[in-house]
Amino acid sequence: xxxxxxxxxxxxxxxxxxxxxxxxxxxxxxxxxxxxxxxxxxxxxxxxxxxxxxxxxxxxxxxxxxxxxxxxxxxxxxxxxxxxxxxxxxxxxxxxxxxxxxxxxxxxxxxxxxxxxxxxxxxxxxxxxxxxxxxxxxxxxxxxxxxxxxxxxxxxxxxxxxxxxxxxxxxxxxxxxxxxxxxxxxxxxxxxxxxxxxxxxxxxxxxxxxxxxxxxxxxxxxxxxxxxxxxxxxxxxxxxxxxxxxxxxxxxxxxxxxxxxxxxxxxxxxxxxxxxxxxxxxxxxxxxxxxxxxxxxxxxxxxxxxxxxxxxxxxxxxxxxxxxxxxxxxxxxxxxxxxxxxxxxxxxxxxxxxxxxxxxxxxxxxxxxxxxxxxxxxxxxxxxxxxxxxxxxxxxxxxxxxxxxxx
Numbered sequence: 001x002x003x004x005x006x007x008x009x010x011x012x013x014x015x016x017x018x019x020x021x022x023x024x025x026x027x028x029x030x031x032x033x034x035x036x037x038x039x040x041x042x043x044x045x046x047x048x049x050x051x052x053x054x055x056x057x058x059x060x061x062x063x064x065x066x067x068x069x070x071x072x073x074x075x076x077x078x079x080x081x082x083x084x085x086x087x088x089x090x091x092x093x094x095x096x097x098x099x100x101x102x103x104x105x106x107x108x109x110x111x112x113x114x115x116x117x118x119x120x121x122x123x124x125x126x127x128x129x130x131x132x133x134x135x136x137x138x139x140x141x142x143x144x145x146x147x148x149x150x151x152x153x154x155x156x157x158x159x160x161x162x163x164x165x166x167x168x169x170x171x172x173x174x175x176x177x178x179x180x181x182x183x184x185x186x187x188x189x190x191x192x193x194x195x196x197x198x199x200x201x202x203x204x205x206x207x208x209x210x211x212x213x214x215x216x217x218x219x220x221x222x223x224x225x226x227x228x229x230x231x232x233x234x235x236x237x238x239x240x241x242x243x244x245x246x247x248x249x250x251x252x253x254x255x256x257x258x259x260x261x262x263x264x265x266x267x268x269x270x271x272x273x274x275x276x277x278x279x280x281x282x283x284x285x286x287x288x289x290x291x292x293x294x295x296x297x298x299x300x301x302x303x304x305x306x307x308x309x310x311x312x313x314x315x316x317x318x319x320x321x322x323x324x325x326x327x328x329x330x331x332x333x334x335x336x337x338x339x340x341x342x343x344x345x346x347x348x349x350x351x352x353x354x355x356x357x358x359x360x361x362x363x364x365x366x367x368x369x370x371x372x373x374x375x376x377x378x379x380x381x382x383x384x385x386x387x388x389x390x391x392x393x394x395x396x397x398x399x400x401x402x403x404x405x406x407x
Contacts, residue, residue, distance in 0.1 A: 010370065010371075010374070011040055011041075012038050012039070012040055013038070013039045013040070014036055014037070014038060014039070014073060014076050014077055015036070015037055015038075015039045016034065016035070016036050016069055016073075017034065017035045017036075017037065018032075018035075018065060018066060019032055019034070020032060020033050020035065020108070022085075022105045022107075022108035022109075023101070023104045023108070025088075029088065029092065029093075031085075031086050031087060031088060031101055031104075031105075032065065032086050033065070033083050033084060033085045033105050033108070034065045034066065034083070034084040035081065035083050035084075036069070036072060036073055036076040036081070036082040036084075037049075037076075037081045037082075037116040037117065038081070038117055043117075047117060048117050048118060048119035048120075049079055049080055049081050049117055049118065049119055049122075050079070050080045050119055050122035050123075050124060050158070050278055051080070051081045051083065051109060051118045051119065051120075051122065051123045052075065052076075052080050052081070052082050052083065052124045052126055052278070053083050053085055053102065053105060053106055053123065053124065053125050053135075054072065054082060054083065054085065054126045054127060054131070054135075055085050055087060055102065055125075055127035055131035055132075055135050056068070056084060056086075056127065056128060056131050057127065057128040057129025057130045057131040057132065057164075057261060058089070058130060058131070059129070059130050059185035060089065060090040060098070060130045060134075060185050060186075060188065060189045061089045061090065061091065061185060062086075063086050063089075063131070065084045065086055068266070071263070071266035072084065072266075074266055074268075074271045075266075075271050075274055075275060078275040078278075078279075078364070078378065079364065079370075080278060081117065081118050083105065083109055085101070085102065085105045086101075087101035087102060087105075087134065088101055090185065090188040090189040090191075091188050094188070094189060094190060094191030095189050095191065095205055096141075096146075096147040098134050098189075099134065099137060099138045099141060099147040100147060100148075100149045102125065102134060102135070102138045103138065103142070103147075103148055104149060104152075106123060106155060107152060107153070107155075109123075110123075110155060120155065121156065121158070122158045122278075123155060123157055123158055124157070124158055124159045124160065124161065124278055125138055125139050125157055125159075125161070126160065126162075126163070126274075127161075127162065127165070128163040128164055128261045129163070129165065129166055129230065129231055129260065129261060130166055130185070131163075132161075132162035132163050132165030132166070132167070133162070133165045133166045133169075133205075133207065135160050135161065135162060135165070136160055136162045136165055136167055136207045136220070136239075137167075137205060137207055137210075138160075139157045139160040139217065139218050140207055140211070140217060141210060143210070143216065143217050143218070144210055144215055156218075157218045158218060158219075158278075159218050159220070159221065159277060159278065160218055160219075160220055160221070161220075161221045161222075161223070161274055161277065162220070162221070162222050162223070162236070162239075163223045163224075163261065163265050164223065164224050164225065164228055164230070164233075164236075164260050164261060164265065165207070165222065165224075165231070165235065165236065165239075166235060167206070167207040167208065167235045167236065167239050168206050168207070168208065168235045168238065168239070169186050169189070169190075169198075169202040169205045169206055170199065170202050170203075170206060171234065171235055172184075172186045173186055173195060173198060175232070177195075184198070186198055186202070190205070207239055208238060211242045211243055211246055211248065212246060213247070216248075217243075217248050218249075219249040219250070219251075219277070219280075220239075220240075220248065220249065220250040220251070221250075221251050221273070221274065221277040222240055222250065222251070222252040222253070223236075223252075223253050223255065223265065223270060223273070223274075224236040224237075224252075224253075224254055224255065225254075225255045225256075225257045225258060225259045225260065226254050226255065226256060226257070226258075227257060227258035228258065228259070228260050230260040231260065233254060236252060236254070237252070240252035251277065253270075253273060255270070272378065272379055275363075275378075276363055279362075279364060280363060297398070297403070302406065305391075305394070305406055306406055308324070308327075309391045312387055315327060319382075319383050319384040319386075319387050320382055320387075321373055321376055321377055321380075321382050321383075321386035321387060321390060322373060322377070322382060324373075324387060325371070325372075325373035353397075353401075354372060355371055355372045357372075357393070357396075357397045357400070358372035358375050358376065358393055358397075359372070359375055361393065361396075362375050362378070362379060372390075372393075376390060391406065394406065
């Protein structure tokens with residue numbers, strides 16, 4: 001039996017490519033980055049995507065770049081190039097080597113921006129735990145002109161994301177540390193022999209010490225679990241407080257639970273928060289951008305949509321946004337078979353007026369190839385709430401175009 005189907009899928013694929021050496025040091029040490037980047041068989045234009053430069057946490061020791069790739073892909077697929085950056089570990093190169101590495105990695109990525117479709121005006125630094133500390137510190141010290149490798153050209157940091165960031169080294173030092181564990185990671189970072197020597201040097205790596213009224217900083221997003229068992233969330237609380245007191249652009253989400261990283265920091269809701277933060281800087285729609293001419297829904301189609309809204313399970317068996325999108329695709333096919341007019345803007349495709357309207361609502365347009373079904377499901381789990389959200393958005397769309405709402 002042959003079954004013919006019509007369905008929609010995202011034409012953009014996200015490829016993982018490891019092992020790019022972004023810098024080779026004279027002592028034989030090299031550092032790498034891995035990339036999750038977009039690919040299409042054909043590009044309609046020179047489309048570029050925001051870049052997230054992510055520093056994994058490893059207590060300032062050597063990082064592995066591939067452990068959490070499936071989690072990182074969740075943010076990449078929203079329409080971001082995602083670079084996972086390895087910096088020199090503190091036991092072979094103390095501070096500020098790590099910040100210099102971050103800037104060198106960004107320089108390499110900018111050099112290869114065309115190859116990987118990177119928008120160099122939308123560069124974000126991010127990281128978890130010690131990686132979050134380094135991302136914040138690199139952004140803050142750069143604003144003060146510090147710890148940038150000599151001869152490097154300038155670039156703009158559009159924002160910085162700290163996940164459970166160990167942003168206050170002095171507070172880290174106050175955490176109990178059994179002697180049998182050896183030297184503290186923070187003491188290694190400062191190139192110190194003792195904890196006391198580390199504390200004497202620690203002020204230069206405390207993030208909040210770089211927050212002042214006179215030096216503008218990029219927007220900051222902080223995420224921290226309230227009962228984090230590894231890094232005290234008081235660090236993020238303190239940093240957020242001083243950022244807001246000095247009128248900097250900052251948002252802090254204190255999350256319920258006792259996780260530090262892992263799945264907790266990459267849950268659906270958290271990825272949505274990060275993407276919303278990134279999407280606020282995405283390029284606005286050009287003033288000359290024109291969508292297709294929009295026609296009102298016919299009276300018969302209004303009747304159908306009202307029935308769908310009231311009794312969706314009669315038409316699609318269960319509450320499912322995906323099934324509703326498939327229903328509209330089948331509706332289009334049936335109308336085309338009989339040469340009848342079609343309600344084009346409800347077909348889940350990358351380029352139609354309603355689709356664009358929904359992507360704009362979620363801050364995804366124009367740098368996303370999602371259709372409205374996928375965009376809704378990125379924000380709301382499939383089910384009754386997703387169906388209700390679709391009809392609410394449809395009412396908003398109709399009203400915005402001066403048509404009568406369904407309700």
